[in-house]
Structure formats: structure tokens, C-alpha cells
Amino acid sequence: MRQPAFSLLPDLYRLDRQLQPLPCPVCNACKPLRVLRRDRYLLRVDLSICEDCGAIYLARGLAGDIATRFYADLYPRLMGVGIYSAPVLGQLRLAAGYRVNAIRSVAGVVDDIVDIGAGHGFFLAACRDAGSRNYWGVEPGPLQRRYGEDNLGLRGRIVAGDFGSPAAAPFQPQMVTMFHVLEHLEQPGATLDVIAGWLPRDGWLVIEVPDLEDWSQIGLQYAHVSHRSYFTGATLTALLARHGFRVHAMQRELYGIHPTNLRVFARVGDADPGLPRPPDVVRLRQQIREQMQPWRLTDGYPKSAWRLGKLAIAGGLNPPPITP
Numbered sequence: 001m002r003q004p005a006f007s008l009l010p011d012l013y014r015l016d017r018q019l020q021p022l023p024c025p026v027c028n029a030c031k032p033l034r035v036l037r038r039d040r041y042l043l044r045v046d047l048s049i050c051e052d053c054g055a056i057y058l059a060r061g062l063a064g065d066i067a068t069r070f071y072a073d074l075y076p077r078l079m080g081v082g083i084y085s086a087p088v089l090g091q092l093r094l095a096a097g098y099r100v101n102a103i104r105s106v107a108g109v110v111d112d113i114v115d116i117g118a119g120h121g122f123f124l125a126a127c128r129d130a131g132s133r134n135y136w137g138v139e140p141g142p143l144q145r146r147y148g149e150d151n152l153g154l155r156g157r158i159v160a161g162d163f164g165s166p167a168a169a170p171f172q173p174q175m176v177t178m179f180h181v182l183e184h185l186e187q188p189g190a191t192l193d194v195i196a197g198w199l200p201r202d203g204w205l206v207i208e209v210p211d212l213e214d215w216s217q218i219g220l221q222y223a224h225v226s227h228r229s230y231f232t233g234a235t236l237t238a239l240l241a242r243h244g245f246r247v248h249a250m251q252r253e254l255y256g257i258h259p260t261n262l263r264v265f266a267r268v269g270d271a272d273p274g275l276p277r278p279p280d281v282v283r284l285r286q287q288i289r290e291q292m293q294p295w296r297l298t299d300g301y302p303k304s305a306w307r308l309g310k311l312a313i314a315g316g317l318n319p320p321p322i323t324p
């Protein structure tokens with residue numbers, strides 16, 4: 001449905017006033033050291049470092065019904081979900097095939113698989129085409145589900161459902177994948193607890209997130225109200241350890257699927273003893289600010305304001321039907 005011109009700005013302003021204080025998504029402490037007050041939409045999100053565990057997260061953000069409404073209405077208007085062009089859909093298809101091969105290189109096989117955040121379904125289709133017999137996805141977005149059903153032959157394979165309590169598959173999964181989902185979750189640990197209950201000890205959890213070890217590649221444009229957590233290999237390992245997972249392998253791709261892509265392979269089991277000590281948080285804050293350069297013309301606040309203005313004039317985004 002087309003939104004009236006300029007409705008985006010008052011809607012963002014309303015959202016700004018509804019954002020809630022949030023604890024650290026890794027250790028649940030409420031000891032934020034603020035790095036940056038506003039995100040790329042100029043929303044007050046308080047990007048912070050947890051003084052207890054060193055995780056980087058939004059100390060003010062989406063919670064409960066406000067999050068549900070945001071993902072149903074504002075998120076598609078801001079991100080253009082549903083208007084993917086044929087070249088973008090082609091890239092998604094290639095990334096899916098690449099992921100199947102990258103996962104096989106560690107896990108050996110890709111079968112009995114549940115993909116949480118299945119999106120348009122390209123990964124599930126790639127698993128099927130690679131010989132998987134049991135494959136199942138959870139995706140709350142109706143446009144994405146419909147694409148997978150209508151164009152990729154996935155009818156009945158992708159179910160609606162939220163990521164906090166994803167629906168169980170009709171088979172025992174040996175592998176659960178989450179590509180660029182975990183960083184969006186208000187309580188990522190709750191979803192990890194559900195998955196830990198599904199997987200056998202020789203099963204695999206495969207997670208992809210952006211690697212925020214270095215902000216210079218991503219900058220302010222990645223500071224975004226929908227990104228609750230900003231993981232590094234160490235903070236993701238620590239979160240997984242708290243929820244019964246031990247990391248076995250990591251793969252990194254600076255470009256390709258996503259800038260600074262990090263893929264982690266974990267299994268249910270005791271974590272490594274001696275997790276890294278929390279960093280010097282004041283030094284880490286300084287380092288992030290230097291790397292991010294939030295006022296940089298090319299990708300800082302000036303570009304954010306320009307992009308917001310264009311979106312507002314366009315009346316938000318008005319998704320036409322997807323064409324494959």
C-alpha cells in the first residue's frame with residue numbers, strides 16, 4: 001500500500017519516542033558505555049559497549065509489540081524488502097549455492113536442515129538441489145514466503161512464525177542455519193535455547209552475522225535500529241557458550257555475501273574454558289569511533305539525512321510485485 005508522501009518522517013519520530021531501554025543481549029547486564037547516540041535513521045538508539053562483557057549492542061531499541069509493528073510496517077519501507085530486482089535475486093541465488101558449499105566444507109553434508117529466517121527461500125532450494133531430503137524454513141515475512149512458494153517450489157516448506165519461538169520442523173534437524181538473523185533479535189539467547197533443545201550433540205548450528213571487529217568497512221550505515229547486536233567472533237562465541245553451544249569453526253568473507261561476513265559453526269556441548277576477558281571498554285569505544293567516522297560525507301550522518309529525505313519524498317517505498 002502506498003504511503004502518503006512525507007509520512008515516513010513522522011512515523012520515524014513516533015518510533016523514536018517508543019524505543020525502550022534494553023539490557024545487554026549477551027550477559028543481560030544494564031551497564032552500557034555509550035559509543036553513539038543516533039543511528040542512520042537519526043533514531044536515538046544509544047549504541048553501547050557492555051561494561052561487564054564487552055558486547056556491542058543497542059541500549060535503547062525495539063521491544064515486544066513495538067518491534068512487531070516495526071517489522072510489519074516501517075522496516076519494509078526503509079529497506080525495500082519485496083522490491084528486489086532481478087539482479088539482486090540473482091545474487092541471492094548465487095549466495096545460497098555458495099553457502100551450501102561452504103557449509104559442506106566443514107559439516108560434510110547438508111540435510112535434515114532448518115533455516116530460521118528463510119527469506120525468499122533460495123538457500124532451502126539450493127539444499128534441495130544439492131540432494132537434501134528434509135528441509136524446512138521459518139520466515140515471518142509474507143512477501144518472502146510467497147516468493148519461495150511461487151517461484152522456487154517451496155510450498156509447504158516455509159512456515160510463518162516469529163524467531164523468538166520458531167515452529168519445530170516435522171523431522172529431527174541435524175542442522176539449523178540462521179543467516180543474518182541473530183543480530184536482529186531482541187533476545188537472541190531465547191532463540192538459541194530453543195535450537196539447543198532441537199539439535200543432537202552431533203548436529204550443527206551455522207550462524208552468519210556481520211563481523212564488527214573493525215567498523216571501518218561498515219561505518220555508521222550499519223548502526224541501525226533493527227540491529228540489536230553488533231557481534232565479533234569473541235562476543236558471538238561468548239553468547240553461544242551461555243546457551244550451551246561450543247564453536248568449532250569460523251569462516252570470514254570480507255566481501256561477497258555481506259561486507260565482513262562471519263560464519264560460525266557450533267555444536268551443542270560445553271564451551272571452551274577460558275573465554276577471552278572483557279576488553280578495555282573505554283579504549284574500545286575510542287577505537288570504534290575512529291573506525292566509524294560517523295560524520296564522514298560518504299557514509300555518515302550527511303548521507304543518512306540525504307537518503308532519509310529521498311525516502312520521505314518517495315512516500316516510503318511502494319513495493320511493486322516481485323519479478324524473478
Ligand SMILES: [Zn+2]
Nearest residue numbers: 024027050053
Ligand atoms: Zn554484557
